Amino acid sequence: MIEGMAGVRKRWSGAAALSGAAVFFALAADPSPPAPQPLGEGAWWIPGGFLPKRQPDGNTVVLQGPEGLVVLDTGRHAWHRQAILDLARARGAPVAAIVNSHWHLDHVSGNPALKAAFPKATVYASGAIDGALEGFLRSSAEGARKFLATPGLAPETAEDIRGDLASVANGRALRPDVVIGANATMRLAGRPIAVHLSRDGPTAGDVWLVDPALGLAAVGDLVTLPVPFLDTACVDGWRAALAEVEATPFETLVPGHGRPMSRAEFKLYRRAFDAFVACAASDAAPATCATGWTRDAAPLLAANGQDAKRAEAMATYYVRDVLRHGKGDSPHCRH
Ligand SMILES: [Zn+2]
Known part of the structure; x- marks a missing residue:
């Protein structure tokens, strides 16, 4: 979800209907930057979010x-990237490497601002964004421009869509300096990290660390x-990528x-995923x-305080639409 701006239309319409008169309110002040949570020595999780009437931000991991600093994913909104910049300032350390797990806009939109603050930072990602800029992102932008004309559209939603359109228009700035083409152990910012590339999963090229x-x-x-x-x-x-993840010796996994x-929660996720697809x-x-998904993933939904009914509606959308x-795949699956 997502950056599939055209595909998201149905959900946004539903959300606008549910939130009723809220669409007439003026824009509130921007949310505060999310607080980094320590994951161990020299490692932090900056939580992504999914606020009402907003598009989501993906999680960021900083090593x-x-x-x-090595920054995995840069979020979509200004307040998310501000949390990354604030952490760099607090640590007194430059952002040396940016890794994008994939090209969806909730994970790459902060790249240009981080590069502006740290011009020597190197961006690493798969080469999949090139196909996306010519295909999915371009066609989504056409749908999004039409969607912006929807009467009564929440101002927060309109602001997000305009931000996404600007990111796509400036799409070259989202591309990697170094293309990850295979699994490799790399030194990023001098820290040894196993870099994995999974092809033809959530996108044509997903990088994970x-x-x-x-x-x-x-x-x-x-x-x-x-x-x-599954957009x-x-x-x-x-499925194959989840098997490869399970075969790696991790104790904690940041989604x-x-x-x-x-690890036990990841295994539960994997079983629920396989049953769902x-x-x-x-x-x-x-x-x-x-219903099968929300039953199988119930402990994970509970751990995240997530509403099963909303999850069920989204799961139904992904199967049906x-x-x-x-x-069997998304129509946007590119082998
Ligand atoms: Zn995402």
Whole structure:
């Protein structure tokens, strides 16, 4: 969810209807930057969010090395990237490396501002954003421009959509300096990190990191709550990537959206994911698959304080309007 601005239309319409008169209120002050949470020595989680009438921010993970900070994902909103800049200032360390787990706008939109603050920072990502700028993001932008004309659109929603359109218009600034083309152990900011590339999962190229010293995996949108965000997904590649994650020796895993998980919680997520996509590929009613998801993932939804009814509605959408429109994958799956 998402940066699929056109695809999100239905959900936003529903949200606007539910929030009623709230759409007439003026914009409130921007939310405060999220507070970094320590994950171990020299490691922090900056929580992403999903505020009412707003598009989401993905999680950020920051790792400190001898040469500065490694930042995995830069969020969408100004207040999210401000939290990253504030942490860099508090640590007295430059941002030396930015890694994008994938090209969705809730994970890359902060790149230009971080580069402006730290011009020597190197951006690492898969090359998948090039295809996205020519395809998914371009067509989403067309839908978003039309959506902006919706009568009664919440000003916060309109502001987010205008921000996304500006990010796409300046899409070259989101591209990596160094393309990750294969699994490798790299020194980022002088810190040894196992860099993994999974092809044809949530996007055509998803990068995820394992810090061996901390037993920490940061996997971007291979793991998301309240549901797997299947907007641009290839299901088989995603399943294979989750198997590869499970085979790595992590103790704590930071998902793309939601709180850090234990290994046992990740295994539960993986089982629920496999059952959900198997149901989507069967003849079962979309609502049946969605109920299965909220049942299987119930402990994770509870741990994140997430509403099962909302998760169920989103899960139904992903079966009915995404996977079953693409013969089992998202219609935007690119092999
Ligand atoms: Zn995301």
